[in-house]
Amino acid sequence: MEALCARILERHRDSVRVQKPHVAVANLVRIIDATLTLSNKQGFHATSLRDLAEASGLSMGGLYSYFDNKTMLLSMILGEVSTTVSEVLCAAPDEVMANPFNHLRWLIEAHIRLTEAMQPWFVFAYMEAKAFPSVERRKAVDSEAATEEVFATVLRRGVETGAFRAIDVDLTASLIKPLLQDWYVKRSKYRRRNISLDAYLTGVIAFVEAGLRPVPASL
Structure with missing residues (x-):
């Protein structure tokens, strides 16, 4: 998971607003893992950013440091x-x-x-x-x-x-x-x-x- 998220960071470096790579990758792991887990349980469409924030342990503001909306997360x-x-x-x-x-x-x-x-x-x-x-x-x-x-x-x-x-x-x-x-x-x-x-x-x-x-x- 970490290697995959490092590749995501590399491709989306211009849009991710967290500067330290090790912090960005670690948080992307938490975000992606929460996204895949919640989507498996209730579907991506039904999963809100608030759900993702709670499951990943990040704040809403923290999530927005990595993507502007769910569509961008999906694209990642x-x-x-x-x-x-x-x-x-x-x-x-x-x-x-x-x-x-x-x-x-x-x-x-x-x-x-x-x-x-x-x-x-x-x-x-x-x-x-x-x-x-x-x-x-x-x-x-x-x-x-x-x-x-x-x-x-x-x-x-x-x-x-x-x-x-x-x-x-x-x-x-x-x-x-x-x-x-x-x-x-x-x-x-x-x-x-x-x-x-x-x-x-x-x-x-x-x-x-x-x-x-x-x-x-x-x-």
């Missing part, structure tokens, strides 16, 4: 989720990218492990999306489309090189996305079934690959 959180996803998915090693199957496996694992590490952030972005103001909702839609395009690019290359069977690339990328989301959205379901993160990863990768392998030519 969504921006960090979107930026982190983009950075992680674009960091595949060259040797992994050389093989479409390996690259696709790497992307699936990287995305699901990221959502495991940032689960409250991703749940917030997913569950609150319908209530976002129009600009933030557009950003969320664009972020999801960008993630799908990362997968579509690998799928397209796999089809072109013959590694994957002929498929509708964009449709397949959009069908993979819910498999990535299910782990953090329906965590309790998998916990009840004693399905671990590694087991879920193995299952998703096997399921996706089964639909991509070329059909052997008839003898």
Whole structure:
């Protein structure tokens, strides 16, 4: 959480009015943690700044030192989720990218492990999306489309090189996305079934690959 909030501070340095970085980051941790916790209980739209002040232990004036309104706070959180996803998915090693199957496996694992590490952030972005103001909702839609395009690019290359069977690339990328989301959205379901993160990863990768392998030519 601290590293993520340090990145938020770096991106919003001009608008955050607290000068000492260690103080600013520590308070952002309290603010973001309170926001994610309260939103999970009662929804972001129903959460007031007074609720946030009480839950974070900061005064109303203290909150306004970091953002002018809830929309700006929302933008901070969504921006960090979107930026982190983009950075992680674009960091595949060259040797992994050389093989479409390996690259696709790497992307699936990287995305699901990221959502495991940032689960409250991703749940917030997913569950609150319908209530976002129009600009933030557009950003969320664009972020999801960008993630799908990362997968579509690998799928397209796999089809072109013959590694994957002929498929509708964009449709397949959009069908993979819910498999990535299910782990953090329906965590309790998998916990009840004693399905671990590694087991879920193995299952998703096997399921996706089964639909991509070329059909052997008839003898």
